[in-house]
Amino acid sequence: MAAEHGNAVIRIEHLSTRIGDSWIHHDLNLEVCRGEILAIMGGSGGGKSVLLHQIMGLLRPTEGRIRVMDTDVHRASPAELRRVRRKWGIVFQTGALFSTLSLLDNVAFPLREMARYRSSLDEGTIRDLAWLALANVSLGPQDGLKKPGAISEGMVKRTALARALILEPELLILDEPITGLDPVLSGEFIALLNDLREEYNFTGLVVSHNMNALANFADRFAVLADGGFKGIGTLEELAAIEHPFIRGLFAPTSGQERMFRLSHRAE
Numbered sequence: 001m002a003a004e005h006g007n008a009v010i011r012i013e014h015l016s017t018r019i020g021d022s023w024i025h026h027d028l029n030l031e032v033c034r035g036e037i038l039a040i041m042g043g044s045g046g047g048k049s050v051l052l053h054q055i056m057g058l059l060r061p062t063e064g065r066i067r068v069m070d071t072d073v074h075r076a077s078p079a080e081l082r083r084v085r086r087k088w089g090i091v092f093q094t095g096a097l098f099s100t101l102s103l104l105d106n107v108a109f110p111l112r113e114m115a116r117y118r119s120s121l122d123e124g125t126i127r128d129l130a131w132l133a134l135a136n137v138s139l140g141p142q143d144g145l146k147k148p149g150a151i152s153e154g155m156v157k158r159t160a161l162a163r164a165l166i167l168e169p170e171l172l173i174l175d176e177p178i179t180g181l182d183p184v185l186s187g188e189f190i191a192l193l194n195d196l197r198e199e200y201n202f203t204g205l206v207v208s209h210n211m212n213a214l215a216n217f218a219d220r221f222a223v224l225a226d227g228g229f230k231g232i233g234t235l236e237e238l239a240a241i242e243h244p245f246i247r248g249l250f251a252p253t254s255g256q257e258r259m260f261r262l263s264h265r266a267e
């Protein structure tokens with residue numbers, strides 16, 4: 001799907017972050033355009049989680065600003081922030097499911113919250129929508145009444161995805177979506193994300209350290225290293241950048257496979 005450039009869903013401007021005596025980010029600038037999937041890549045301790053928390057409005061940058069759907073998430077009123085938060089869905093790295101609720105009730109949770117303000121959402125409708133959302137991630141009636149402790153890691157991820165999508169968000173944020181999944185399951189999860197992208201038409205922000213696994217999902221990558229974005233672009237554009245961290249993302253174990261894919265894309 002082509003991104004509409006100039007139509008930023010997330011806009012990060014001159015963002016710098018100091019924690020204690022250390023500068024974690026220096027003058028970050030980034031736009032996530034409507035309709036695209038952008039992946040923020042980086043090594044451990046590189047500042048991805050801090051940036052994600054800042055985008056969600058949970059942590060304040062030392063300098064700069066972040067707008068999500070034209071709302072400055074650090075200067076907005078609580079009501080404005082609530083309005084913009086209703087337009088995004090988040091899949092946390094661990095799934096963050098409520099352990100005492102069934103998968104069905106986890107997925108229904110955002111709808112039940114909404115029903116407090118919209119009386120048109122009755123309990124029967126909520127349950128039907130939650131079953132449908134579970135079916136969309138290939139979880140059936142045999143799974144819906146299970147608790148998170150009784151299911152596999154892959155099912156946790158799919159349930160978290162169903163919950164994030166149930167309010168049909170404009171923006172889907174995925175924190176390390178395939179961490180903890182083996183290569184087969186992570187391939188299946190990426191295929192599911194691609195299917196759901198067609199259906200829900202969301203803009204996506206993904207945080208990950210595994211560029212290879214996201215090659216078939218993300219349109220662009222922003223590589224965070226040494227506090228700055230060392231490259232922002234498609235895989236082909238990044239492949240032309242001589243920065244050692246970026247070269248490391250392309251090497252060594254999966255490099256041949258990716259170069260094969262790149263050469264075929266170029267044909």
Ligand SMILES: Nc1ncnc2c1ncn2[C@@H]1O[C@H](COP(=O)(O)OP(=O)(O)OP(=O)(O)O)[C@@H](O)[C@H]1O
Nearest residue numbers: 019020024042043044045046047048049050051209
């Ligand atoms: N609350 C905090 N207090 C002090 N330092 C922190 C805090 N949160 C993060 N940091 C530091 O900020 C830096 C960036 O951390 P961050 O968690 O954003 O990295 P990351 O890229 O998400 O790493 P990982 O992939 O391992 O989760 C690290 O050096 C970390 O120690």
